[in-house]
Amino acid sequence: MSVTTGTGAGAGRLVADKVGGQYWQREAETLSTGELGELQMARLRATLQLAYDNVPFYRRKLDEAGIRPDAVRCHGDVQDLPFTTKGDLRDHYPFGLFALPRTEVVRVHASSGTTGNPTVVGYSRGDLELWGDLIARTLAAGGIGPGDLLQNAYGYGLFTGGLGLHFGGERLGCTVLPISGGNTERQLKLMRDFGATALACTPSYALHLAEAARDHGYAPADLPLRVGFFGAEPWTNEVRQQIEQALGLDALDIYGLSEMGGPGVAFECLCKDGMHVNEDHYLVEIIDPHTLANVPEGEVGELVVTTLTRRAQPLIRYRTRDLCSLSYEPCACGRTFARMSKPVGRTDDMLIIRGVNVFPSQIEEVLMSIPEIEPHYQIVVDRQGYLDVVEVWIEVGEDIFGETMGQLEKFERMVQQRLYSVLNIQVKVRLKEPRTIARSEGKAVRVIDRRRKA
Amino acid sequence: MKVTQLTVFLENRSGRLAEVTDILGKAGINIRGFSTTEAAEYGILRLIVPEPEKARDLLNKEGFTTHLTEVVCVAVPDEPGGLARVLDVLAEQEISVDYMYSISLQNICFALRDIDRAVELLKGRVRLLSDEEVRKL
Numbered sequence: 001m002s003v004t005t006g007t008g009a010g011a012g013r014l015v016a017d018k019v020g021g022q023y024w025q026r027e028a029e030t031l032s033t034g035e036l037g038e039l040q041m042a043r044l045r046a047t048l049q050l051a052y053d054n055v056p057f058y059r060r061k062l063d064e065a066g067i068r069p070d071a072v073r074c075h076g077d078v079q080d081l082p083f084t085t086k087g088d089l090r091d092h093y094p095f096g097l098f099a100l101p102r103t104e105v106v107r108v109h110a111s112s113g114t115t116g117n118p119t120v121v122g123y124s125r126g127d128l129e130l131w132g133d134l135i136a137r138t139l140a141a142g143g144i145g146p147g148d149l150l151q152n153a154y155g156y157g158l159f160t161g162g163l164g165l166h167f168g169g170e171r172l173g174c175t176v177l178p179i180s181g182g183n184t185e186r187q188l189k190l191m192r193d194f195g196a197t198a199l200a201c202t203p204s205y206a207l208h209l210a211e212a213a214r215d216h217g218y219a220p221a222d223l224p225l226r227v228g229f230f231g232a233e234p235w236t237n238e239v240r241q242q243i244e245q246a247l248g249l250d251a252l253d254i255y256g257l258s259e260m261g262g263p264g265v266a267f268e269c270l271c272k273d274g275m276h277v278n279e280d281h282y283l284v285e286i287i288d289p290h291t292l293a294n295v296p297e298g299e300v301g302e303l304v305v306t307t308l309t310r311r312a313q314p315l316i317r318y319r320t321r322d323l324c325s326l327s328y329e330p331c332a333c334g335r336t337f338a339r340m341s342k343p344v345g346r347t348d349d350m351l352i353i354r355g356v357n358v359f360p361s362q363i364e365e366v367l368m369s370i371p372e373i374e375p376h377y378q379i380v381v382d383r384q385g386y387l388d389v390v391e392v393w394i395e396v397g398e399d400i401f402g403e404t405m406g407q408l409e410k411f412e413r414m415v416q417q418r419l420y421s422v423l424n425i426q427v428k429v430r431l432k433e434p435r436t437i438a439r440s441e442g443k444a445v446r447v448i449d450r451r452r453k454a
Numbered sequence: 455m456k457v458t459q460l461t462v463f464l465e466n467r468s469g470r471l472a473e474v475t476d477i478l479g480k481a482g483i484n485i486r487g488f489s490t491t492e493a494a495e496y497g498i499l500r501l502i503v504p505e506p507e508k509a510r511d512l513l514n515k516e517g518f519t520t521h522l523t524e525v526v527c528v529a530v531p532d533e534p535g536g537l538a539r540v541l542d543v544l545a546e547q548e549i550s551v552d553y554m555y556s557i558s559l560q561n562i563c564f565a566l567r568d569i570d571r572a573v574e575l576l577k578g579r580v581r582l583l584s585d586e587e588v589r590k591l
Contacts, residue, residue, distance in 0.1 A: 396496075401463045401519045404552055405491050405498060408463075431496050433465045435517050 011171075012136055014145050018334040019270045024140040024172065025133065028280050029335045036336065037075070040283055043308035045072055048081075051314045054099040057092060058316065078283065079294055083304070083317045086119060089259065093117040100124055100312045110158045111258040121160075121258050122312040128167065130309055134264030134278050135168020141269045141276070141333070142227040142252050144198045146173035151191055153201035153209075154232070156180045160262025161232050165200045168264070174198070181205060184212045192222050199228040203235035203243065203251070210246030220248040229254050231263055234343050240272070253342060259318055260305055266340050271332050274339030281309045284338065285317070286326055289347045300325045302347050303340065321347040349447055351381055353388045356425050360446050363392060363427070366418050372399040372411070376437045380430075382450040391428045392419065393437055400431070456524045460506045462499040463519040464490075474499060477516055483509050487527075487557020492565075502527070502557050527557060561588075 012024035023029045031039065048069035051058035061082040062069065072078065089097065094117075098105060106125050110118040123131070144150065150169040154161030162180055169176040177194060179187060181201065187209060190196070199206065206228055213223065225247050231254035243251045255275050256263035265282055266275035277284050285294055286301040295301040303320045307313075322343040331339060351358045360379055367373050378393040392415070394400075400411055412429045419427045438445065464470050471490070478485060478501075487502035502525075503509045510520045530536045544551065561583060566572045576582060 396463050396519050398519060398521070401461075401521055403461050403498075403521045403523050405493060406552075408496070408498075431463075431465075433463060433496075433517065434519055436465065 012133060012140070014140055014172075017141070017269065019332055021143045021270045021333065022140040022145065023335075024137040029137065029276075029337065031280065031336055033336070036279055039280055040308060041073065041075075043280075044078070044283060044306065045070055047306070047308055047310075047314045048072060048316065050099050050311065051316060055097055055314075057088065057097060058314075061316075078285065078306070078317070081306075081317050083292070083319050084315050085319050086259070086321070089119050090117045094120045095122065097313055097315070098122050099314055105312050109160050109163075109258055109262065111160075118158075119259060121261060123261065123310075124312040127261065127310050127312050129171075130281065131164060131261050131264055132167045132171035134281065135164055136172040137278065138229060138254055138264060138267035139165075139168060139172050139174065139198070141267055141335075142198065142229060142250065143270065144172070144174055144227060148174040148197045148226075149177060149194055150174050150198040150200060151177045151179055151187070151194075151196040153179055153181050153187060153199065153205060159232075160256070160258045161200075161202075164256070164262040164264060165229065169200075184209060185216065188213055188216060188218060188223075191225070192218065195224050197224055197226045199225055199247070199249065201228075201230065202232050203230040203239055204233060206230055206243045206247065206251070207239065210243060214246070220246075223247065225249040227252065229267075231255060234345075236342070255340065255343075257320055257322075259315060259320075260307060261310060265305065269331065269333035269335060273331070274327055274341055276331070276333075276335050276337040276339055277326075279337045282306070283308055284326060284340065286324070287319075289319075289321075289323075297328060298325055300341075300344060303343075319347075323347060351379075351390075351447065351449065353381065353390055353423075353425050356423070358390070358423055358425065362422055363419065364446070366422050367392070367394065367415070370415060370418070372397070373415075374434075377446070378437050379447045380450065381447065388451065389428065390425065391430045393430045393432050395434050395437055396431045397434060455526070457502065457527045458506045459523050459525045460501040460503060460509050460513075461521040461523060462501070462513060463496065463521075464499050465496050466494070471499065473516075474513065474518070477512055478503065478509055481508070481512055483512075487555070489553070489555035491553075500553075500555065 014022045014024060015026045017023050048062070052062055052069050065080065065082050067080060104124050105122045107123040107128060108120060110120045139150065152162065152165045152169065154165055156162035156178060166176055166178055177190065177196065179190060227250045228243065228247065229252055230243070235253070240251045250270060252268040252272065253275055254263050254268070255266040257265065260282065264278065266277040268275050283306040285304045286299065287293060287304050288295050289302040300323055303322045303324050305318050305320055307315050323345045324341045324343045327339045349360055351360065363379055367377055368375070374395050374397050376395055380391040380393060382389050402408065402411070408431060412431065415429045416427060462474060475485065483503050483505060485501055485503055489500045491498045501509065506522055510522060513520050528540050530540060573582065
């Protein structure tokens with residue numbers, strides 16, 4: 001099957017890959033290593049120049065590092081470039097990192113704020129077209145195209161998932177049902193009545209839909225779903241199996257982050273063995289989050305991404321805080337793009353507590369500012385009914401133990417108040433005996449999230 | 455005439471109190487008086503023992519958090535108004551009492567989760583006092 005759609009320069013053409021899916025832009029998706037490397041370096045230099053000329057933050061950073069944008073020649077040079085962090089985005093809130101005049105920025109998305117300011121991302125018209133192509137590649141790899149109905153149950157709005165999948169689906173030429181999230185019964189009715197063949201939502205919502213389908217007496221055969229695109233939260237292969245069995249589809253993982261424009265950074269082919277990074281548009285590295293040096297291929301570390309083609313808001317060596325590995329082994333599907341593993345965690349695992357983003361590092365900062373508290377602590381998150389509850393466990397050493405209950409209670413209240421003033425949520429402090437908090441060999445397990453069943 | 459009291463931080467887990475008394479018992483340290491405070495998740499055990507420093511070291515070695523404090527022990531006349539006389543002296547001078555407890559170890563009152571089962575278990579092993587006997591003390 002071969003269908004041509006779209007008129008823009010980046011428009012694609014569906015061509016079968018080797019495992020039952022399709023390429024959207026076969027030439028780009030199958031570039032040789034040499035061609036890809038050259039393309040990346042040329043695009044990187046252009047991106048650096050754009051940032052240098054238009055974003056004072058990057059001009060200063062590059063000047064400080066003594067790097068001229070046109071002097072970056074090879075991947076080795078990339079390691080000398082400065083990093084960008086989420087903190088930098090917040091510091092330049094809202095539009096301080098835009099590289100284009102506002103007249104050329106046609107869309108703005110924003111992620112939920114953590115300690116105040118949300119993370120803002122801007123798009124030029126070209127950025128949006130490019131984004132559409134990257135999502136079209138994602139969907140095509142799952143084997144869908146014109147004639148398929150994509151039920152898009154990602155939330156529409158400031159969140160990049162909904163609109164990202166929406167325009168990618170339209171660019172690919174399938175029929176998009178912009179149902180957004182929630183209203184599960186209607187989801188199921190329309191899924192059946194309209195004959196949705198593809199589903200896009202978070203993996204947890206897919207599980208919820210599967211459960212609801214069973215409860216409402218839908219047989220898998222009533223729902224013609226073939227493939228699902230699930231992302232925006234980490235999920236395991238165990239969950240993949242559950243979703244696939246319950247909904248009778250191929251469950252594919254997709255990866256992105258709002259800072260990079262949203263979904264479309266990486267996607268699984270039907271091999272389901274790692275997500276192909278759109279390397280012609282994103283330069284990826286894995287670093288050791290402590291030494292900041294690149295790690296050898298295959299080792300787990302922090303994913304660092306540089307945008308190669310985004311113009312409204314280029315980001316250089318952005319530290320995603322996602323921990324994963326990269327594989328450059330050839331894939332059976334025929335794509336030459338490197339594959340990233342499912343993120344195994346985050347360098348800074350953000351918790352969402354009653355809708356508020358909480359970083360364990362924030363809790364640690366509060367605790368470690370109180371001299372009596374030992375460096376052993378644990379954060380325990382649980383759900384009581386519909387409410388998330390957070391406990392912070394700390395060990396009572398000689399310095400805390402003041403001899404009367406009043407002193408202990410006063411200490412508890414003091415810690416709770418300090419946590420509240422930073423996090424804006426009530427956290428229960430739980431005093432434990434010394435050495436009762438598990439010590440880990442290697443990386444400490446600071447967070448126990450009992451809400452996660454998978 | 456001050457006395458050193460040993461205080462122990464205890465998490466509210468079953469058997470934890472018994473661990474403390476086992477450690478002291480095996481070391482030949484006789485508990486002469488004690489009190490516990492109750493809280494949902496943890497409590498404080500206060501002990502009067504002959505060698506508080508030694509007892510503290512033993513417990514510290516076993517991972518307990520402890521504290522030594524100075525307290526005053528009073529022989530209160532066993533008659534109506536006996537305790538009141540002591541407290542009146544303190545109250546007159548506005549000396550507040552953080553806590554107080556009895557350290558005569560002859561008869562001890564327990565509040566237990568499963569009181570009926572506890573009675574069945576203890577009966578025959580130790581002498582339990584009847585309501586009447588307690589009233590006559």
